[in-house]
Amino acid sequence: MLSRVVDTGFSFAVQAHAGGRARAGEIRTPHGTINTPAFIPVGTKATVKAVLPESMRDLGAQAILANAYHLYLQPGADIVAEAGGLGAFMNWPGPTFTDSGGFQVMSLGAGFKKVLAMDPGHRDDDVIADGKERLARVDDDGVTFRSHLDGSEHRFTPEVSMQVQHALGADIIFAFDELTTLNNTFDYQVASLERTRLWADRCLAEHDRLRSPDLPYQALFGVIQGAQYEELRRKAAQDLGRMAFDGFGIGGAIDKRNLSDIVGWVTDELPDDRPRHLLGIGEPGDLFAGVAAGADTFDCVSPSREARNSAVYSPDGRFNLLASAHRRAFEPIDPTCDCYTCQHYTRAYLHHAFKAKEMVASTLATIHNIRFTVRLVESIRQSILDHDFDAYRAEFTGRYSAGSRAAVRD
């Protein structure tokens, strides 16, 4: 029997497995292919801070992830749509992602950071940060929040998030979810997870309603929450895994200690034939842990944020360019690195530029840290294809951790 297959321009294929859950694959999107595992640099407000898209392409970035919340507030999704969508607006011809705004309406709108950092001084299901008026309020229909820019009141529902993300037009978009913290009670987590499940259904319905055959296909990823609870994470992955999502995000407050467990529970339950994006994770050691637990793609502001604070990565660990040891260091950050910065600039120049508070310091350090991270994940991919992942992980993380500890002692 023949079935008619419509080529949406989006597909995912697993190419190789290594040991446990680690896998290499390929995501095709209407704007290009992403070889996985892949690190997706973050361009929150339609720019990867301090770096032109030209440089992002040169350093091997395969896609860029922007934030629906930020672009909704400034310049407005309608303006991005009029410009021809996110990629056209920011002059990035490759694949794009947008997140749903679920994280930001809570974490920025609510001044939620302290809570995410697991500050115990807050009431369970009624979060108030630092004594300030609560800026985000969740109900079963959506979230009412205040802009972190001007305090104006806004409301996101699953439908609004889909409408915003359709206007932005990224290749991969995410369902609207509720962000909880490790401080919420188990009962609250159960209720929240059910809400996120119902919102996932509403996102799919609105997504279908908004689709147009005349526009490039946008793949919708459901987001798995469930905090630190194995039972809830597995249930969420089972529930959303049965829905018609093109892929999945793994969200919520995840740190180094619970990353392997949480991602492992989730990928155990998710269908193998769809890609899994681990939201907000991108430190070198965490990337290995995420891949080992079955994640395919990653986004994180850390490589660029640390770069702007003069902290750079090398195979021998992380170090700070402002340390006086680099004043006369006429050598690159990493002699084995092929990035523009390491090919053309010494640590002495970068030390000077950071001391002098020159913007190029941030630009050059960001180029290096993103290239380092992109290249690290490329190497991880290659080690999977070569059936050498576990050995590579042990070798890299041993050297990196020892070097980082030594740099801190210096």
Added chain:
Amino acid sequence: MLSRVVDTGFSFAVQAHAGGRARAGEIRTPHGTINTPAFIPVGTKATVKAVLPESMRDLGAQAILANAYHLYLQPGADIVAEAGGLGAFMNWPGPTFTDSGGFQVMSLGAGFKKVLAMDPGHRDDDVIADGKERLARVDDDGVTFRSHLDGSEHRFTPEVSMQVQHALGADIIFAFDELTTLNNTFDYQVASLERTRLWADRCLAEHDRLRSPDLPYQALFGVIQGAQYEELRRKAAQDLGRMAFDGFGIGGAIDKRNLSDIVGWVTDELPDDRPRHLLGIGEPGDLFAGVAAGADTFDCVSPSREARNSAVYSPDGRFNLLASAHRRAFEPIDPTCDCYTCQHYTRAYLHHAFKAKEMVASTLATIHNIRFTVRLVESIRQSILDHDFDAYRAEFTGRYSAGSRAAVRD
């Protein structure tokens, strides 16, 4: 009779004249050729703010000018020397200039800006800015000043300036001069000019002593001061014009009102066979006036400083990208511009990036303003070669001024 000509790698030739004093020429340096008139972007601290040298090359910059004062304080001229000199340190392969520090030890060291802006509230020859302790003190031997970074005390003499500029290794360097203001009395100007003349002699002597046949030739330019006084400007040009300088700088507090007169008096007296650099001038109208009065090269922070403040140039005048009119302007800053920014970005994107306080806004606007200025001076050069300078000046400045006035009214 045969004379032995040593090729120093430095030379200047006039290629064409237009009308009065305007001329087109060619400066050869050990690191490349500069076609004049030319605008030389400023990289104060060994970086053109917000722009990588790669982009500077792409936008047609022929040389970069850095500041001896800033590099002496941070990172230190010794470190730049160890790096292989200014060009190698900052990854700029083309010609470089450094100024002498004479302007900065007075203007920054002394907190002198108010006086330069012709604030009348200061005593003649004993400048104290804003009631703060005077940070720079001039004597016949040199200037003692405090660092604007940390208040530490330093001393520049003509010899120190030469030593610093030899360590930095730029192709074109400037003699150490005393900066006066239009508020100093005539008697003070006379005494100061004589001091600058004696310092010029000492610079030449120290420059000769420091020269090495093993290092690239550094051309030394004498600096013509004399404030707003025709008699003093002509005398300074005659005096320094007789000395063995490779070229000349025209310095001091010069503004739109007196620019044509001052530069004209000076170039009347200077030998025709050596290049003339007009220090600190770079606004579109002033470039035409400077060329008309006989200047060959120009440096100025304005194009980049204005860009960082969201003000951009176009043939129809200067305007500010933060104006709400640009929120939905899906067109480039200047549709006739060939710069990277105008080729890839709309005013709407730049408006957004400035609103969002993203660094790329400064980068993209700087690329445009410098390209605009470089290209404008290239067009001025072409108009001289085509014997069309006066007509081009009238056409450009009429349209530019009218457009800038309209933008301010908007």
